[in-house]
Amino acid sequence: xxxxxxxxxxxxxxxxxxxxxxxxxxxxxxxxxxxxxxxxxxxxxxxxxxxxxxxxxxxxxxxxxxxxxxxxxxxxxxxxxxxxxxxxxxxxxxxxxxxxxxxxxxxxxxxxxxxxxxxxxxxxxxxxxxxxxxxxxxxxxxxxxxxxxxxxxxxxxxxxxxxxxxxxxxxxxxxxxxxxxxxxxxxxxxxxxxxxxxxxxxxxxxxxxxxxxxxxxxxxxxxxxxxxxxxxxxxxxxxxxxxxxxxxxxxxxxxxxxxxxxxxxx
Amino acid sequence: xxxxxxxxxxxxxxxxxxxxxxxxxxxxxxxxxxxxxxxxxxxxxxxxxxxxxxxxxxxxxxxxxxxxxxxxxxxxxxxxxxxxxxxxxxxxxxxxxxxxxxxxxxxxxxxxxxxxxxxxxxxxxxxxxxxxxxxxxxxxxxxxxxxxxxxxxxxxxxxxxxxxxxxxxxxxxxxxxxxxxxxxxxxxxxxxxxxxxxxxxxxxxxxxxxxxxxxxxxxxxxxxxxxxxxxxxxxxxxxxxxxxxxxxxxxxxxxxxxxxxxxxxxxxxxxxxxxxxxxxxxxxxxxxxxxxxxxxxxxxxxxxxxxxxxxxxxxxxxxxxxxxxxxxxxxxxxxxxxxxxxxxxxxxxxxxxxxxxxxxxxxxxxxxxxxxxxxxxxxxxx
Amino acid sequence: xxxxxxxxxxxxxxxxxxxxxxxxxxxxxxxxxxxxxxxxxxxxxxxxxxxxxxxxxxxxxxxxxxxxxxxxxxxxxxxxxxxxxxxxxxxxxxxxxxxxxxxxxxxxxxxxxxxxxxxxxxxxxxxxxxxxxxxxxxxxxxxxxxxxxxxxxxxxxxxxxxxxxxxxxxxxxxxxxxxxxxxxxxxxxxxxxxxxxxxxxxxxxxxxxxxxxxxxxxxxxxxxxxxxxxxxxxxxxxxxxxxxxxxxxxxxxxxxxxxxxxxxxxxxxxxxxxxxxxxxxxxxxxxxxxxxxxx
Numbered sequence: 001x002x003x004x005x006x007x008x009x010x011x012x013x014x015x016x017x018x019x020x021x022x023x024x025x026x027x028x029x030x031x032x033x034x035x036x037x038x039x040x041x042x043x044x045x046x047x048x049x050x051x052x053x054x055x056x057x058x059x060x061x062x063x064x065x066x067x068x069x070x071x072x073x074x075x076x077x078x079x080x081x082x083x084x085x086x087x088x089x090x091x092x093x094x095x096x097x098x099x100x101x102x103x104x105x106x107x108x109x110x111x112x113x114x115x116x117x118x119x120x121x122x123x124x125x126x127x128x129x130x131x132x133x134x135x136x137x138x139x140x141x142x143x144x145x146x147x148x149x150x151x152x153x154x155x156x157x158x159x160x161x162x163x164x165x166x167x168x169x170x171x172x173x174x175x176x177x178x179x180x181x182x183x184x185x186x187x188x189x190x191x192x193x194x195x196x197x198x199x200x201x202x203x204x205x206x207x208x209x210x211x212x213x214x215x216x217x218x219x220x221x222x223x224x225x226x227x228x229x230x231x232x233x234x235x236x237x238x239x240x241x242x243x244x245x246x247x248x249x250x251x252x253x254x255x256x257x258x259x260x261x262x263x264x265x266x
Numbered sequence: 267x268x269x270x271x272x273x274x275x276x277x278x279x280x281x282x283x284x285x286x287x288x289x290x291x292x293x294x295x296x297x298x299x300x301x302x303x304x305x306x307x308x309x310x311x312x313x314x315x316x317x318x319x320x321x322x323x324x325x326x327x328x329x330x331x332x333x334x335x336x337x338x339x340x341x342x343x344x345x346x347x348x349x350x351x352x353x354x355x356x357x358x359x360x361x362x363x364x365x366x367x368x369x370x371x372x373x374x375x376x377x378x379x380x381x382x383x384x385x386x387x388x389x390x391x392x393x394x395x396x397x398x399x400x401x402x403x404x405x406x407x408x409x410x411x412x413x414x415x416x417x418x419x420x421x422x423x424x425x426x427x428x429x430x431x432x433x434x435x436x437x438x439x440x441x442x443x444x445x446x447x448x449x450x451x452x453x454x455x456x457x458x459x460x461x462x463x464x465x466x467x468x469x470x471x472x473x474x475x476x477x478x479x480x481x482x483x484x485x486x487x488x489x490x491x492x493x494x495x496x497x498x499x500x501x502x503x504x505x506x507x508x509x510x511x512x513x514x515x516x517x518x519x520x521x522x523x524x525x526x527x528x529x530x531x532x533x534x535x536x537x538x539x540x541x542x543x544x545x546x547x548x549x550x551x552x553x554x555x556x557x558x559x560x561x562x563x564x565x566x567x568x569x570x571x572x573x574x575x576x577x578x579x580x581x582x583x584x585x586x587x588x589x590x591x592x593x594x595x596x597x598x599x600x601x602x603x604x605x606x607x608x609x610x611x612x613x614x615x616x617x618x619x620x621x622x623x624x625x626x627x628x629x630x631x632x633x634x635x636x637x638x639x640x641x642x643x644x645x646x647x648x
Numbered sequence: 649x650x651x652x653x654x655x656x657x658x659x660x661x662x663x664x665x666x667x668x669x670x671x672x673x674x675x676x677x678x679x680x681x682x683x684x685x686x687x688x689x690x691x692x693x694x695x696x697x698x699x700x701x702x703x704x705x706x707x708x709x710x711x712x713x714x715x716x717x718x719x720x721x722x723x724x725x726x727x728x729x730x731x732x733x734x735x736x737x738x739x740x741x742x743x744x745x746x747x748x749x750x751x752x753x754x755x756x757x758x759x760x761x762x763x764x765x766x767x768x769x770x771x772x773x774x775x776x777x778x779x780x781x782x783x784x785x786x787x788x789x790x791x792x793x794x795x796x797x798x799x800x801x802x803x804x805x806x807x808x809x810x811x812x813x814x815x816x817x818x819x820x821x822x823x824x825x826x827x828x829x830x831x832x833x834x835x836x837x838x839x840x841x842x843x844x845x846x847x848x849x850x851x852x853x854x855x856x857x858x859x860x861x862x863x864x865x866x867x868x869x870x871x872x873x874x875x876x877x878x879x880x881x882x883x884x885x886x887x888x889x890x891x892x893x894x895x896x897x898x899x900x901x902x903x904x905x906x907x908x909x910x911x912x913x914x915x916x917x918x919x920x921x922x923x924x925x926x927x928x929x930x931x932x933x934x935x936x937x938x939x940x941x942x943x
Binding site: 003004007008011012014015018019021022023025026028029032040041042043082083086087089090093094095096098100102103104105106107108109111112113114115116117119120121122123124126127139142143146165174175176179200203204206207210211220223224227228235236239242243246247249250251254258 | 649652653654655656657658660661664665666668669671672673676677678679680681683684687740743744746747751758760762763764765766767769770771772773774775777778779780781782784786787788791818821850871872875876878879880881882885886896899900903909912913916919920923924927938939
């Protein structure tokens with residue numbers, strides 16, 4: 001066997017190990033949900049049960065946190081998606097000597113640790129008497145999620161043929177009509193994708209949220225606090241449900257995206 | 267409906283670069299008018315000034331007698347056919363054609379009737395509900411025309427719309443465009459670098475180079491009486507022989523072409539050619555023919571270098587014995603058969619032409635073309 | 649700028665764009681950062697002392713870090729551990745990125761990418777929590793190791809930095825895989841073939857052809873991973889112990905336990921400087937610009 005085929009085999013073996021590494025922890029966590037043990041584990045196996053789902057459903061604080069998470073995510077969508085679109089349009093339309101500087105500023109939230117975004121938001125709003133809570137969480141999260149939206153919209157915008165806008169103007173459309181009827185429909189798939197990503201980013205955010213959430217707990221913060229204090233397999237039950245929902249969303253999103261990549265949207 | 271277009275001392279500068287030098291021009295209502303020139307000559311800039319995409323640095327554009335300064339693109343009585351057509355890919359054919367009416371707030375019924383009528387005009391009945399991405403190149407072309415006509419423009423601006431089509435279709439679309447123009451009576455302003463398109467379709471052609479109008483004339487005049495060296499070289503093929511003016515009698519000019527001896531040609535009454543000044547004589551390949559014995563007019567002696575058979579004619583590349591310059595000769599099949607023996611590389615050939623078919627122009631500093639590639643090589647004659 | 653925007657979108661929309669951009673960049677990005685720096689340069693005063701004699705700019709909050717042995721140690725530990733996490737993640741990700749980009753068939757690659765995306769979509773807390781279960785004192789990893797006879801008694805994985813680092817590699821690996829994959833993917837296959845054809849071995853091909861081409865992707869992956877690791881609160885909070893605290897935890901304590909926001913702001917700013925420093929270093933080493941990173 002030549003060294004090259006050996007290398008190729010080793011690479012394939014590595015890929016298998018890699019995916020095992022990626023999924024085994026999640027599988028173990030899921031399995032622990034059904035273990036009739038007071039502590040979340042798979043060893044030893046104390047019998048199979050579904051009671052942790054029942055305990056989870058009875059957990060009022062969890063429902064409260066879920067409600068907050070959805071509220072925050074909705075707020076982030078309303079704020080970050082328009083900002084991201086506006087920024088992408090700005091970068092695509094404007095040529096100025098200040099642009100490289102602005103571009104660095106626009107990207108900076110992506111390169112700043114989440115905790116720092118949370119901290120600076122918390123400090124800034126204190127002088128206006130606004131303390132941690134849902135409102136600050138929306139602001140803090142939207143600060144960096146807007147940049148993700150911008151990147152996704154920009155990627156599509158770069159493939160836009162601006163002659164189409166000129167054609168619309170030439171046919172008598174106002175700039176607003178040209179935007180509304182030509183550019184916006186073109187950007188729609190990217191905006192929808194960005195909204196989905198923004199929602200998930202918001203829903204699962206921890207580092208920024210921790211600093212700005214105050215006494216309003218989000219689901220992610222709730223899970224983390226549960227792990228550290230009062231850990232029961234009910235956390236696993238919650239995790240399992242979240243994973244299933246996420247996987248369904250992810251697969252649906254990917255399938256839709258790939259279908260669009262093959263055929264132009266109808 | 268007055269579709270006349272007038273440019274008054276229009277200038278366009280981009281920074282230090284002058285894209286359009288002071289240009290004045292009047293295009294009549296209902297005229298098929300072409301701007302012909304190599305890429306970068308400023309013709310597209312001029313079109314964008316008329317359509318309103320660009321505001322001229324100086325000067326004024328009038329459409330139908332009304333000044334257009336301050337009138338934005340979407341308020342001008344013009345419509346453009348873009349080079350890439352710019353059909354809206356997410357809309358179906360109907361929606362594309364109706365777009366201009368929709369943004370004007372015209373009701374759905376009227377819009378659809380107009381679209382149907384225009385689809386019939388461009389011979390595309392029935393494709394209305396299709397997506398534009400499903401259409402062939404020629405069909406897209408027609409949809410673009412229908413879409414532009416839907417807004418009832420007084421002037422239709424066409425920016426090299428045929429350049430993406432293949433040869434056969436391009437030639438077919440020429441007659442189609444001309445027919446539509448005649449049917450609608452709209453002023454067509456057509457931009458092209460393809461002289462075939464300009465000459466076959468246009469009532470008048472403006473030849474442009476380096477931001478300047480070189481000559482504005484009907485196609486026949488342009489070909490027979492080029493006003494500048496650039497036009498002589500750019501429109502059709504031409505041989506260029508330099509010399510000095512000996513004398514001039516009316517239209518007839520005699521040149522001293524050095525080693526080539528004395529040459530004779532014709533010039534227009536408006537051209538100034540003082541005795542002794544440098545000038546160039548242009549004679550087209552198809553005006554040259556072999557002569558035997560003593561001819562009345564001056565002749566040129568050349569050696570055959572290459573003969574290429576082009577179907578309807580034969581193109582002979584020769585080199586002048588006197589000056590070493592290349593001279594291209596186009597011979598009809600009948601003539602070339604008669605001279606078959608002489609038309610082999612290395613043979614000597616005596617060529618003559620009727621002085622009435624050769625044009626003499628001063629060396630006027632207008633841009634020059636590379637004879638082999640057709641590209642503009644210099645802004646000025648030395 | 650307004651002129652270019654309103655030429656394209658009309659006045660109202662152009663104004664809306666500028667307002668949104670302004671709110672974001674000024675109110676959400678710039679001013680909070682400046683306010684944080686301002687905070688970090690002021691002493692922690694009671695409300696009635698504000699504006700008094702002691703209220704002025706000082707570097708005292710920064711001096712604290714260097715005076716406090718424990719905090720200083722944790723700061724540098726965070727730095728080194730994050731570098732280590734970054735290098736480990738790169739080492740683990742590179743072969744996979746290479747496989748996806750150049751070895752796998754398009755179908756295999758599409759499947760693998762879907763499989764990669766799924767855990768990427770799952771909550772960071774949950775991904776970390778799954779390792780909490782595995783690494784537990786009586787968890788499956790210890791059980792397996794004991795069953796294999798590799799160890800006699802269980803190991804306390806969750807009491808040192810090792811557990812934290814394992815969790816971080818797991819949590820942030822996809823931020824490395826995707827940029828590196830995208831970069832390698834854009835390499836022309838013929839370049840690899842030509843290198844092989846000219847007699848280069850596997851290692852040399854990677855060192856001379858693939859890695860230089862993938863530099864922007866590698867730089868992006870490293871910058872993101874380092875930033876996430878150094879700025880992580882979730883992973884050390886879940887997988888660490890009081891003996892293996894992370895710098896972010898010190899910052900958190902200043903805010904919510906020590907009640908000294910000024911001190912916390914100074915530490916937060918130092919963390920930011922650390923990340924910016926690392927980013928500049930990587931960008932210099934790899935000779936890439938900001939434009940390459942945002943791809």
